[in-house]
Amino acid sequence: MKKHIYIYSPSSAVRDKTAFKRGVSRLNALGYSVEVDEAALSSHQRFAGDDETRLAAIHRAAASGADLALISRGGYGLTRILPAINYKALAKAAAKGTRFVGLSDFTALQNALLAKTGAVSWAGPAVGEDFGVEGEPDDIMEACFDDLITGQGEGTGWRLPKVAMKTGANGAGVAGVEAGLTVKNAVLWGGNLAVLSSLVGTPYFPAVKGGILFLEDVHEHPYRLERMLTQLLHAGVLARQKAIVLGQFTNYKLVPHDKGYKLATVVAWLQSQIKAPILTGLPFGHVATKVVLPVGAQVTLAVEDRDAFLLWGHSH
Structure with a gap:
């Protein structure tokens, strides 16, 4: 059965849509079942939608039942909405097997989740920056990502x-x-x-x-x-x-x-x-x-x- 990846945008707006689409295509080509959040390409000022839109996207990712919830990109946007995030919902999803993955601005959500619940999340790649690059994505990055989603990494x-x-x-x-x-x-x-x-x-x-x-x-x-x-x-x-x-x-x-x-x-x-x-x-x-x-x-x-x-x- 294909591993399920849920892609969402909790921080900055996706400006390079070509890289984003390329990243989604590559994840599909690697054999994963990729689901893109309805607001992944939303834009409001510099953000991927207004605060309410991005909060809803985070909570949809937590409710997705996916094996892995992956951010589209970092940037800025999470610190301003930290008080409104339902950390218990994210921790519950993590306990059921959803791995929340990202870097950069995602550091805010990861450490807030740790501070509030003790739940584990994962520092790792983003869709556009890593899987959407021109040319071939890095082999080591892909191998580590696959080890994570398949539960092989130690x-x-x-x-x-x-x-x-x-x-x-x-x-x-x-x-x-x-x-x-x-x-x-x-x-x-x-x-x-x-x-x-x-x-x-x-x-x-x-x-x-x-x-x-x-x-x-x-x-x-x-x-x-x-x-x-x-x-x-x-x-x-x-x-x-x-x-x-x-x-x-x-x-x-x-x-x-x-x-x-x-x-x-x-x-x-x-x-x-x-x-x-x-x-x-x-x-x-x-x-x-x-x-x-x-x-x-x-x-x-x-x-x-x-x-x-x-x-x-x-x-x-």
Whole structure:
């Protein structure tokens, strides 16, 4: 029996309809049964319909009974409607087997769902950005997506970058990680840094202690990334985690004023501020090659030399 995918638009309007239709066609071609929400291509200002339209789409996705509910795209739009979402309905759908998948702006809904109910959702691809690209979609992304929808995925792994950051003032960092690191039974959470930091101080920010926080972003200069990380630092969030895992930070431009200040500078500074190890290079973010990650699930993080693994088994 074909796996059922429900596609909906909870955030920004779909402007590139060609990519959207291409993505839907490719999902059909991969053998899935694809259902497109009635308001998926709606438009109101910069949003995929007004607030009520997008709320209704989210709730239709929860009621669809689909194996997987997939966003059309990210952008902006979810934070303004977080108070009106029926989280119990989404958690009930997740318990029955619907996997809610997305990234970017979807970080707001994922972390709100975790904060309100403890339910697990999945950080992963979007229709237009990933399946609707010109040329062929990334093989690794497709394989991870298929593992998720078929229930075969047990974890993911990646190679840590060769250039290791310096050991921090607390003795943590890659130097310690290379000797071997294992973090067991820790909640994996996070997502887009800009979206996540905007939730600090609200009821939609998960109170995760002893977790593994993963982060990514796009179009953000390193100094802006540092400013958002500093907010999480000063709020006490980073000190409560067992590890920080950094994904891909893309599409920014350094300027002469930086004088050598770059992303590696930010990471090294951050490592000097916290005891938890910081791992880099996670293949997740606004990039073609992306894995899927269970937001809110208990995972094990293990490092052997330069090989890092996040493992969660079949329980989710």
